[in-house]
Amino acid sequence: MEVKGVAPVMRLLRRSRNILTRRQLTGLLWNLSSHNLLKEHLSKEALEILTTSVLVPCSGLSEGENPKDGMLADPDTFYNATGCLRNISSAGPEGRKAMRQCENLIDSLVYYIRGTIADYKPDDKSTENCVCILHNLSYQVELPQKYASDLHESRLNLAPKTKTPGCFGSRSAKIIQRLEPKRPLLEKGSPSGVEWLWSAITVRMYLSIMERSICPYTQEAAIGALQNITVGNGLVSQAIAHTIVQRENGLLQAMKMLQEGGMVVKKTAVSLRCNISRYRELHAHIVKQVLPQLVVMLPNSDTSTDLPTEVTVSLCHILINLSQDETQHVRAIVNHGALPKIINISAEDNGFGPTRAGQAACILLHSMWSHSELHRAYRKAGYRKADFVNSRTSKAVH
CATH class of the missing domain: 1.25.10.10 (Leucine-rich Repeat Variant)
Incomplete structure (x- = not known):
């Protein structure tokens, strides 16, 4: 130089x-x-x-x-x-x-x-x-305002807001279909330049790579790009999440990464799911397609050496998002055997209070108890209110 x-x-x-x-x-x-x-x-x-x-x-x-x-x-x-x-x-x-x-x-x-x-x-x-x-x-890519405006206009065409149906509700498919708006940005026929970074065509390309590649670095980069473009809170991130789940059936490709990928790939796959789980309309898809694998990944305690702490935190946050509104989703979490693991994680302490994963587990337990319809089932399974609502979980929530 x-x-x-x-x-x-x-x-x-x-x-x-x-x-x-x-x-x-x-x-x-x-x-x-x-x-x-x-x-x-x-x-x-x-x-x-x-x-x-x-x-x-x-x-x-x-x-x-x-x-x-x-x-x-x-x-x-x-x-x-x-x-x-x-x-x-x-x-x-x-x-x-x-x-x-x-x-x-x-x-x-x-x-x-x-x-x-x-x-x-x-x-x-x-x-x-x-x-x-x-x-x-794709890392911290900024979306030009004109594209955000296009997406905002498409949101105005949504059907009237309807409470998201339960996981097995008979009207689920119809309501989800009505809730899914046209997204002109993602469906643009001929992207160019930076537009490729959030195009539906590129999303489909990443999912194809995840499905077909056996190279860890390529897998990690593909799923990492999807994680990057779904990390924000704007309309584009939401539209991309809908594209991945509802239009491209991408949860199945991400599930392959959880089952076969190395730890770095699994960490990124969990982060992607955490981003997607922020959208209530997609919860039924997550519960039906990948919840069992998420629960299997959840460690038996926060001291487990099998998973990095940030992965355990992300897994708990996914379950927190799923447990916010639908009792059926909380029931599914319990039925898949997650509760003993969550309680064990919530009990971990770093000497100054709950660990990060422990705090997330505490918030999750508090959320699960808020579904009063499940109290009898909890007690029948041998759990008490104190397992869900106690000084640790209340402090974590507040």
């Missing part, structure tokens, strides 16, 4: 049509991008040239438009370039902002990933890089 060596590298990459030279240059850029001090510099100097000279021709995005670009397509050059961009995307908010604004960068990544999925090659070596880049770019 001191001798301004990046600029001549980029000029040569832009001019060269020799495949071996281009491989060497992109390999050099990948090596340079591994140094934290250079990432921000590369985000200013390299993005446009890497995109136009490598991503677009190698991804096939411009296929048919410029026949000469086909001569530049090379898997190794693309792999090196996406490795470089993967490093840059992890640098910080300014680098991510520059990448989001770079014309055709995101388009090329999405086009390439969709191509490998269509070719049944979800574990292609460059796919991992591309999905990881999109994962990073």
Whole structure:
């Protein structure tokens, strides 16, 4: 950087049509991008040239438009370039902002990933890089106000508010269908640039990767991207959650991650479910499809070494959300054997009071007791009011 060596590298990459030279240059850029001090510099100097000279021709995005670009397509050059961009995307908010604004960068990544999925090659070596880049770019992404306005207008077309039906209510399907609005943003036919980060097409792409890939990093990045774009409280996050659950049946793919993924993948999968569980209209789907797996994951106590504390906290928060309104959902939680685990977790103390997981479990117990219709069932199973409402749970709630 001191001798301004990046600029001549980029000029040569832009001019060269020799495949071996281009491989060497992109390999050099990948090596340079591994140094934290250079990432921000590369985000200013390299993005446009890497995109136009490598991503677009190698991804096939411009296929048919410029026949000469086909001569530049090379898997190794693309792999090196996406490795470089993967490093840059992890640098910080300014680098991510520059990448989001770079014309055709995101388009090329999405086009390439969709191509490998269509070719049944979800574990292609460059796919991992591309999905990881999109994962990073989806972190704290800001939605332009005009899209939020479009979604707000679509919400005005909802049917009159109706109490969410019980898990097995005969009217459930009809009411859920009426509650689901049209979401013009997610259904937009031709996304471009940053719009891909929250497009329904991209959501479907991530779910396909989760279903087909066996690469842990690719799985983690796909589910992490979904977690990132559902983490907010706005209408877009809500629309994406509905898309995942009701339109794409995505809870089943996430369930696969819980059953087969490593701990990092499981942690992210639980966080995604926690985001989705904030929406009451989706509770019946969660209870029916994945509640048994969530209860199985719940540790027998907060001192268990099987799960990180934050996973236990997330699991408790999912159950808290499910237990807010519907007695049938609380009954299902109890019937799946969660109550002894919840009580054990709530009893854990770190010397200053309940642990974070213990506090979440206390709030959950307090919420479960609020359903008076279940009091007799609790007592019949051997539990007392004091198991649910006591000084610890009351303090946690207040």
